[in-house]
Amino acid sequence: MDIADWRRQIDEIDRQLVALINRRAEAAHQIGRLKQQVGGPVYEPNREKLVLENVHAANQGPLPDGHLQRIYERIMDVMRRIQIDEMNPGSLSADDRSPAQIEQQSAPEK
DSSP states (O other): OOHHHHHHHHHHHHHHHHHHHHHHHHHHHHHHHHHHHHTOOSOOHHHHHHHHHHHHHHOOSSSOHHHHHHHHHHHHHHHHHHHHHHHSTTOOOOTTOOHHHHHHHHSOOO
16 A cells, blocks of 8 residues: 555544544533533543543554553543533633543532
């Protein structure tokens, strides 16, 4: 295969990734709705740890676990933002907030 062939293959893979990420986003959106109903927190470090463990277990390379973890950390960050938007319509973007700030903002009022 030449470069053009590889690039076409990457383009097709990217289309598949976009579809899968959007499916994941829809699931995160629905989870955000449920969390809003029960007053659950957006940031759940134990769940994120489990997701990363599952990703590491599924990884067969050639991408090193550390690189894959960084990708998934970013994906989970975006999914948290989706949940924040679901739970707080009209809220400011969470782009600059840390997970701790997100957790504090999403904690049920006492």
